[in-house]
Amino acid sequence: MSRLEAxxxxxxxxxxxAFIPFITAGDPNLDLTKSLVLELEKRGADAIELGVPFSDPxxxxxxxxxSSQRALKEGISLLKIxxxxxxxxxxxxxPLILMGYYNPIFKFGEAxxxxxxxxxxxxxxxxxxxxxxxxxxxxxxxxxxxxxLIFLLxxxxxxxxxxxxxxxxxxxxxxxxxxGITGDERKGEQDLKELISKIRGLTSKPIGIGFGISxxxxxxxxASLADAVIVGSAIVKRxxxxxxxxxxxxxxxxxxxxxxxxxxxx
Amino acid sequence: MNYYFPDKKGHFGEFGGKFVPExxxxxxxxxxxxxxxxKKDKNxxxxxxxxxxxxxxxxxxxxYFAERLTHDLKGAKVYLKREDLAHTGAHKIxxxxxxxxxxxxxxxxxxIAETGAGQHGVATATAAAVLGLxxxxxxxxxxxxxxxxxxxxxxxxxAEVIPVSSGSCTLKEAINxxxxxxxxxxxxxxxVLGSVVGPHPYPMMVRDFQSVIGKETKxxxxxxxxxxxxxxxxxxxxxxxxxxxxxxxxxxEVELIGIEAxxxxxxxxxxxxxxxxxxxxxxxxxxxxLLQDRNGQIRSTHSVxxxxxxxxxGPEHSYLKKSGRVKYYTVTDxxxxxxxxxxxxxxxxxxxxxxxxxxxxxxxxxxGLNRDEIVIVNLSGRGDKDLEEVSKK
Ligand SMILES: Cc1ncc(COP(=O)(O)O)c(C=O)c1O
Numbered sequence: 001m002s003r004l005e006a007x008x009x010x011x012x013x014x015x016x017x018a019f020i021p022f023i024t025a026g027d028p029n030l031d032l033t034k035s036l037v038l039e040l041e042k043r044g045a046d047a048i049e050l051g052v053p054f055s056d057p058x059x060x061x062x063x064x065x066x067s068s069q070r071a072l073k074e075g076i077s078l079l080k081i082x083x084x085x086x087x088x089x090x091x092x093x094x095p096l097i098l099m100g101y102y103n104p105i106f107k108f109g110e111a112x113x114x115x116x117x118x119x120x121x122x123x124x125x126x127x128x129x130x131x132x133x134x135x136x137x138x139x140x141x142x143x144x145x146x147x148x149l150i151f152l153l154x155x156x157x158x159x160x161x162x163x164x165x166x167x168x169x170x171x172x173x174x175x176x177x178x179x180g181i182t183g184d185e186r187k188g189e190q191d192l193k194e195l196i197s198k199i200r201g202l203t204s205k206p207i208g209i210g211f212g213i214s215x216x217x218x219x220x221x222x223a224s225l226a227d228a229v230i231v232g233s234a235i236v237k238r239x240x241x242x243x244x245x246x247x248x249x250x251x252x253x254x255x256x257x258x259x260x261x262x263x264x265x266x
Numbered sequence: 267m268n269y270y271f272p273d274k275k276g277h278f279g280e281f282g283g284k285f286v287p288e289x290x291x292x293x294x295x296x297x298x299x300x301x302x303x304x305k306k307d308k309n310x311x312x313x314x315x316x317x318x319x320x321x322x323x324x325x326x327x328x329x330y331f332a333e334r335l336t337h338d339l340k341g342a343k344v345y346l347k348r349e350d351l352a353h354t355g356a357h358k359i360x361x362x363x364x365x366x367x368x369x370x371x372x373x374x375x376x377x378i379a380e381t382g383a384g385q386h387g388v389a390t391a392t393a394a395a396v397l398g399l400x401x402x403x404x405x406x407x408x409x410x411x412x413x414x415x416x417x418x419x420x421x422x423x424x425a426e427v428i429p430v431s432s433g434s435c436t437l438k439e440a441i442n443x444x445x446x447x448x449x450x451x452x453x454x455x456x457x458v459l460g461s462v463v464g465p466h467p468y469p470m471m472v473r474d475f476q477s478v479i480g481k482e483t484k485x486x487x488x489x490x491x492x493x494x495x496x497x498x499x500x501x502x503x504x505x506x507x508x509x510x511x512x513x514x515x516x517x518x519e520v521e522l523i524g525i526e527a528x529x530x531x532x533x534x535x536x537x538x539x540x541x542x543x544x545x546x547x548x549x550x551x552x553x554x555x556l557l558q559d560r561n562g563q564i565r566s567t568h569s570v571x572x573x574x575x576x577x578x579x580g581p582e583h584s585y586l587k588k589s590g591r592v593k594y595y596t597v598t599d600x601x602x603x604x605x606x607x608x609x610x611x612x613x614x615x616x617x618x619x620x621x622x623x624x625x626x627x628x629x630x631x632x633x634g635l636n637r638d639e640i641v642i643v644n645l646s647g648r649g650d651k652d653l654e655e656v657s658k659k
Pocket of ligand 1 (some may be wrong): 356357382383384385386460461462501502503504505506507508572573574618620621646647648
C-alpha cells in the first residue's frame with residue numbers, strides 16, 4: 001500500500017479528512033522548504049504538495065507565479081528537489097507529492113525521473129498540463145515504480161472525462177473547485193456536489209478539492225464534500241510576506257493549524 | 267494526398283498533442299467538433315468565410331513578379347506573394363476571420379487573443395469588430411513599446427489591449443496570460459490563437475485557414491509560368507504564414523525553406539532560432555522544438571522582429587524539419603534590417619521586419635540559381651508598424 005493510500009485509509013477509519021498544504025520547493029530557499037514541511041506536519045498536515053517551479057506556469061495565478069520566480073532565482077531544479085525529498089524522508093513519513101508542469105519532467109526523461117522519485121521516497125505526482133490522454137508513458141513508469149499519478153477534474157468536465165480521470169488517477173482524484181487558475185479567491189466556491197457525486201458513483205478513490213481555498217470556513221466547506229482539502233496560494237502568500245522574517249515558520253504554522261483544524265472537524 | 271497529419275489525437279508524428287490543464291480539455295473537444303463541422307459546411311461556413319476573405323479582406327492577394335529585384339540578384343526569377351496587401355496588412359487576417367466566424371457559430375460572446383508584433387492583435391480586433399464581438403488582446407510590455415502603431419490601431423478598432431509584464435514581456439508571456447484568461451472564462455470565451463501553435467486542434471485549424479495563401483499561389487504561378495516554382499521561402503515565427511504557403515505544395519517537387527530569427531547570432535543566446543538550436547519539449551499545449559535550458563525551463567528569446575521573438579514553433583514544423591521535407595535557415599537582425607531597406611528601395615515595398623528575414627535569405631539564395639528557376643517569397647506583412655523602431659537603429 002502506498003503512503004498516500006495508507007494515510008487516507010487511516011483518516012477514513014478515524015472519520016477525518018486530509019489537509020494537504022502546497023508550498024513551492026525552494027521558496028524562499030531549500031533549507032526553509034525543509035523546515036516548512038516539518039512545521040506543516042507538526043501543525044496537522046496529512047500530506048504535502050511540493051511545487052516544482054516552472055518558467056511558464058499557465059495554470060497558476062500571480063501568487064504562485066511569483067513564488068515560482070523566486071524559486072527559479074534560487075536555482076531550483078528537479079535534481080535539487082529530489083535531494084530535498086531524500087533528506088526529508090530521513091526525518092518524516094508524511095506523504096510527499098510533487099506538483100508541476102510537464103516540460104521539466106519530459107526534459108529529465110520520464111523513466112529516469114520516476115525511478116529517482118521512488119528511490120528518493122516520493123509518493124505522488126501531479127502534472128498540471130498533462131491530461132491522461134498524453135500521460136501513457138509517464139503512467140506506465142509510475143505504475144511500475146509504485147508512484148501515484150494524480151489527475152484532475154473540474155466543474156466543466158464531461159461524463160466521459162470524469163470516467164477517464166476516475167479510472168486513471170491513483171492516490172486520489174484532484175477536483176479543481178472552479179474554472180480558473182490557482183489562488184482566485186473571487187471565484188468563490190462553485191457547486192461541486194454534482195461533480196463529486198458523479199465521481200463517487202464511479203470509484204471509491206479519495207477525492208481532494210483545491211484552488212482558491214483560503215480560509216478556515218472555505219476549508220471546512222470543502223472538507224464536508226471531499227476527503228482532502230488542498231490549500232496553496234493562501235499559504236504561499238504568507239511565505240512571501242514572512243520569507244525574510246524569523247517568524248516565517250510560526251506565522252505559516254499558525255495559519256496551517258487553523259486550516260488543519262477546520263478540515264478535520266467537519 | 268499521402269500526407270495525413272495530424273492524426274485523430276492531434277499528433278504530427280511525435281509532435282503536437284494536447285498538453286493543457288484539465289479545464290481546457292472539454293473546450294478543445296468542443297472547438298474541434300465545431301471546426302470539423304464548419305469545414306464540411308461548404309454552403310454555409312465556408313461560403314461565408316470565402317465572401318469575407320474576398321470582399322472584406324481583399325483576397326486573392328497578388329502574386330507579383332519582382333522584376334527589378336530579379337534583375338539586381340542576377341539569378342532566379344523572383345515572385346512575391348503579397349500578403350502585405352491583405353486587409354490590416356498581414357496574412358494574420360486569414361486566420362482571424364476564420365476563427366472569429368467560428369466563434370460566432372459556437373455562440374461564444376467574447377474574443378481574446380495574444381499578440382507579438384501586434385498584427386495578429388489588429389487582425390483579431392478587426393474580425394471581432396466586423397462580426398460584432400467584444401475583444402481583449404494580451405500584449406507584452408516590450409512589444410507595446412516597439413509596436414505602438416498597432417496598439418493604437420487595436421484601440422481604435424474597439425479592442426482592449428492588456429499589458430503583460432512578466433518574463434521578457436514579449437509573445438511567450440502574452441500567450442501565458444491569454445491561456446490563463448481562457449481557463450478562467452472557458453464557458454463564454456473564444457481564444458483566437460495567432461499561429462500554428464498551441465494544443466490540437468489549433469495547429470491544424472490555423473494551418474487550414476492560412477492554406478488559402480498556398481492555394482492561391484499555386485493557381486497564380488501556374489497561370490503565369492505554366493509550371494511550379496523551384497523554391498518557396500517564408501519566415502517562421504510560430505509558423506503560420508510559412509505553413510499556409512507550404513501546405514498545398516508538400517507533395518509537389520518544390521523546395522520549401524523556412525527562415526527563423528537569428529537575432530544577434532546563433533553563437534549568442536539572443537535569437538529566436540527554435541528549429542536550428544532547440545530541443546524537443548512541451549510549451550503552450552503541444553510537443554515541439556523549444557528553446558530551453560537543461561532543466562526544461564523556457565529560455566527568453568530575442569529578435570528585432572517581434573513576430574519571430576518566440577521560443578517555440580508549431581508542431582507541424584517540427585515534424586517537417588525532422589522528416590527533412592522543409593529546410594530551415596536563420597537570418598540575423600542586421601541582415602533583416604538591411605533587407606528591409608533594400609526591398610523598400612528596389613521595389614517600393616516596405617516589408618514587415620518578420621518578412622524581411624525571408625527577403626534577406628532570398629539575397630543569399632537567388633544569385634546562385636539559374637535564370638529559369640522560380641522562387642516565390644511570402645511577403646507576410648507590410649512594415650509600417652516597424653518604421654519607428656527601425657529609425658532608431
Ligand atoms: C507580418 C508577420 N509575418 C510573420 C509573422 C510570424 O508569424 P508566423 O510564423 O505564424 O507567420 C508575424 C507575427 O506576428 C507577422 O506579423
